[in-house]
Amino acid sequence: MNPAAPRVLVIDDEAQIRRFLDIGLRAEGYQVVLAATGAEGLGLAATQSPDVVVLDIGLPDMEGHDVLRELRTWTQVPVLMLSVRDAETEKVKALDHGANDYVTKPFGIQELMARLRVLLRQGAKARQADAPVRYDDGSLVVDLARREVFLDTVPVTLTRKEFAVLSMLVRHPGRVVSQQQILRDIWGPTHVQDTHYLRIVMGKLRQKLSDDASAPRWLKTEPGVGYRFPAQ
Structure with missing residues (x-):
């Protein structure tokens, strides 16, 4: 072959x-x-x-x-x-x-x-x-190809929706990703107004990544618009 x-x-x-x-x-x-x-x-x-x-x-x-x-x-x-x-x-x-x-x-x-x-x-x-995407700032590691997340070398277990949301943000570093775009791409076009779904997932992600919502390191909120992940 x-x-x-x-x-x-x-x-x-x-x-x-x-x-x-x-x-x-x-x-x-x-x-x-x-x-x-x-x-x-x-x-x-x-x-x-x-x-x-x-x-x-x-x-x-x-x-x-x-x-x-x-x-x-x-x-x-x-x-x-x-x-x-x-x-x-x-x-x-x-x-x-x-x-x-x-x-x-x-x-x-x-x-x-x-x-x-x-x-x-x-x-x-x-x-x-589709170049392999891997975020590593010395504390948080997100490997999209291997579907692995580590926080201070400790594996972080995410649900499918949590990983999907985190992946979408990681793939657009430094850019604001709107709530509607995330909901459309991950939940489907009939759920673009179901922002409570996204709020629940973001809350779980912040908890698992120990990311303080009042002073976020990774999951930054743009009020009324969406979310932003930092560029390396």
Whole structure:
């Protein structure tokens, strides 16, 4: 296998679909990485640096939509969603969460290949924007690729939403990120007015990072607007 060949990460719980895609993609010269669960897929996305992700919506441990939202907190790798659900609302939901394309099962391998070629052409720009992001000021360490946070060398355990919010702020150092932007990207476009969700998560983050709200070191509030993470 050509080590320079594009790498496709397939996240699907159906063994026959994984085998079908593995054979078809390898026949077209792609490198293939396979995952059967959302958690496994997120781990491989962080460690294998895929050029494109093929993601099933119906996974045993978490919804594909949730996997997509987590991916979008730290990578813009092109994502093609797969699903037996052909309702327009499902497609809109996937696209709103950051999917680049959507294919309904059953599908033809040639159609899938054509769509992947389009996404791979878009992927070069995404890879440039996906340089590994790691914040380290000697006290707080946030490693987005490894999904790890340390405070004074002690691991900090965050929920998915807490990590997603922190990641979004870390990726925009020195810039104010609006409450609406955070809510839209992490909770979805129907939750842009649900600022209490964000306040709860920010409170938990401050508690876990020992960041005093009255004199914050990292999670700075811009009243009525949003939040800002310091530039290194």
